[in-house]
Amino acid sequence: KPGLYRGEGKVKGEGEQWTIPLVLRVLDFELPRPMCYFDTDKEFVTWFCEDVSVSTFVQCNGNDKALAERQVVAVLKDFRRHNETMANYGDKVEHPELGREAGMEFPANVFTVGTYLGEKAEMRYQARRSKEDLTRKFGWKPFIVSWGDEYGLPILRGIRDMIRIYHDEGFRFALNSNYGYQVAGYLSDLWWPPRDPDHHSAAAFKFNQLGGDGYFAWYASHHVGVENPAFCRRQYGFGPYRAGLSGNFNYEHNLREWNDLRNQYRAMSFVYGSGDGCIDTISWEGFREGIDDIRYATLLKRLAEPLVKGT
DSSP, X not given: OOEEEEXXXXXXXXXXXXXXXXXXXXXXXXXXXXXXXXXXXXXOEEEEEEOOOHHHHHHHTTSOHHHHHHHXXXXXXXXXXXXXXXXXXXXXXXOHHHXXXXXXXXXXXXXXEXXXXXXXXXXXXXXXXXXXXXXXXXXXXXXXXXXXXXOOHHHHHHTHHHHHHHHHTTOEEEEOOOSOHHHHHXXXXXXXXXXXXXXXXXXXXXHHHTOTTOEEOOXXXXXXXXXXXXXXXXXXXXXXXXXXXXXXXXXXXXXXXXXXXXXSSOOOOSSEEEXXXXXXXXXXXXXXXXXXXXXXXXXXXXXXXXXXXXX
């Protein structure tokens, strides 16, 4: 409840003890969900490419599936406490009950299945089959699907029929090609090219001018796990928010890696796996604070908008 809460903290060391008085003020409002800088009715979303799944944890814990399921739930609960609410873990379609137990959300803009590329009749069959399967499990929503990785213009031209077929079945399409916004804006409902948020502001502005309810996100610069909480706070918070983006979609929650010197890329871990879930890092707290920054900004803008409009 709003008000002042008083307590104390004790510090011991070298045979001495210090008592630190603490006063916490709880304000009389609740933070809203994060919304976009350019539209306070459009949610600012965060996805991560996940290496979190029952099968992954089974490989790490001695082939104990029941333990792996408990570990997945524990990790997802930690994610939710840190402002990552999208149920984008690896087996969300096979085991949606784990995400629901953790309080994760299954909105339409969660990645679900990949698309099928082949003969047109087969693509229509596979698209309808995916739609029927997802409808049984979640109720039908215009889910976002994807195909391939960082391809160029020749492939973009070659998959247009596939994208149209999935669009005809009600799906939305995500594209992480780094090519022109005209092509990406025409083909995709989520465009997430691999560069840092600051270099995307001009393209994001053009994409937003197309209208509709598409999303513009980013990834890869830097990948997750940078041991600098202030950098992470800006990279996932006010950086993309003020640049006019509508989401983060970075790579990846990899709970298996501890060796920071393994190869060209350091371990892409915001948190580290443990027997009962995960171990948080200060950079992970930086991510949480970055999303909280957007939530505070959303509250401020919503309070200011009626005043600015004179209503």
